[in-house]
Amino acid sequence: MNTSLETIVLAEAVHARASDIHIDPLIDGYSVRMRIDGNLVLWKNVNRPTGDKLINQIKADAGIETGTVFHPVGERRRLNVDGEEIDLRITLAPCISGPKMAIRILDPRQVKHDLPSLGLTKIQTDQFQHWLSDLNGMILVTGPTASGKTTTLYALLHELAEDSRHVVTVEDPVEYQIDGINQIEVDERHDLDFAEGVSTSLRLDPDCLMVGEIREGTVASQAVAASIQGHVVMATMHSRDAASAITRLNNFGVTNHQIATALGVVVNQRLIRRLCQKCQSTRPPTDLENSFLSIHNREDLKEVPFSTGCDSCQGSGFKGRTGLFQVWNLDRTDYEMILAGADEDAIRSRRLQAGSPELVDHALSLIEQGVTSLREVMHLGLSLPWENK
Ligand SMILES: [Zn+2]
Known part of the structure; x- marks a missing residue:
């Protein structure tokens, strides 16, 4: 051996x-x-x-x-x-x-590829199902590196593949092979970059195109154009929250008119560690944690979960991760605001006023359920900089 x-x-x-x-x-x-x-x-x-x-x-x-x-x-x-x-x-x-x-x-x-395993709330699952039922507009999954964006797209691909559609993906790298789907892996050494991969994919007559990552203007324009032409387009992109995806697309040279015509759903997500269930307990929040709860109007949380570490979690206190999500199905007012050139702050404020949940709301609900710790949430830096002032 x-x-x-x-x-x-x-x-x-x-x-x-x-x-x-x-x-x-x-x-x-x-x-x-x-x-x-x-x-x-x-x-x-x-x-x-x-x-x-x-x-x-x-x-x-x-x-x-x-x-x-x-x-x-x-x-x-x-x-x-x-x-x-x-x-x-x-x-x-x-x-x-x-x-x-x-x-x-x-x-x-390690690649979970069904919607229920992502960690979506009931409402978020319904929002995904709504998009899957009419496939209207591009779905853009955003977040920093290693936030589980590709896993979300794989879960959607599995849902789409069941309907016998012709699905093509362009990825870097192909993290998980799905039978029956044409997956193209970016290979820059042989001049196969994302832009070339997307061009090739579109010549293959796909019903559905997954763009592993939009990281430059050419690919952003291709993805938006493919969506406007009637393809089902799914893509990931880096952005801080859902509303800032609009600014990022603008910076890639995509016009507000194109965004309003193409975009259907923006998802923003993170991965957060799950507390080990075997060594979990609760304690009152510290002063620092209380000020975080106060910023988010959750002073009612008088006990927060924590874990001490045990053999089952190799002493770390955590075992596995789950997703934190913000799912934004654009509505008529969003489209009107984008067409009128409203900036991301105005779009974000209007959605907050309408009661649309943010990532931190999902995080706070997981603390309440004992899924993760408050410290873990605070380390993610979910608050926008001015919210801590
Ligand atoms: Zn443990």
Whole structure:
């Protein structure tokens, strides 16, 4: 049996549900860390010869040229763990103290792909179902990096694929293969960027197009144009909240008229750690937590959940993550405001006045249900900067 350090590290990472492994050069060795539920955890430090051997083993198995690293390198390889094929995306970069390796673990078992598993509220589920029932307008899923945006799109893809539509995706990378869907992976080394991928997809006559990420003007324009032409378009984009997606599209050169014609739903989301159920308890909020509750008019919460850590959660107090969502189905007033050139602040204020829930409202309901801790919510920085003044 092969029990090389490479095999041990990868197997332990997969079993710990890690999304990434980081092998970082130190002055006299390497640190090996794993990202579990969004947080980096030290696995162990190894000396320089052991670390060099580990990096060289992974490089050799991934088909990366061994020897000194002078340029960033990215490769994929496939690994079999417990009979499951797991894809690894390996990035290697030369740092001043040695090579740094980051390994993204694309484990299909970790990709939940049905709407109920995302963590939506009943109302939000109904909002998604409403969009799925008439497929009117583009759905844009926004949030920072690693906020679960792609998982949300996969859940929607599964719903759409059941209706035997022709679905094409453009992704970077393809995190999870879905049978019956044509998935194109961006490969910039061979001039296949998002823009080229979307152009190619549209020539394939899709009913539904998923754009893994809108990160530049050409792709934003293509996605909006495809939606106006009648394709069902789903895409992710970085933005702070749902309303700021309008500003971001404007900055990509999309006009208000195009936005009002194309956009149907904007989702904003984060991932938040779930408290371990085995070591959970409640306590009164601290002064700092009370001021946060006061800003959000929830002084009524006199007890908040927390956890101490136990064997079941490896002492972290948390186990798994769930989604926090804001789902904005644009209404007639929103469209009128966008067409009239209203800025995001005016659009956001009008929605708040109409009682539309924000991300923080979903977060506070999860605290009330004992799903997550108040400190965890505060660390997400969900408040807009001026709300803390
Ligand atoms: Zn625990």
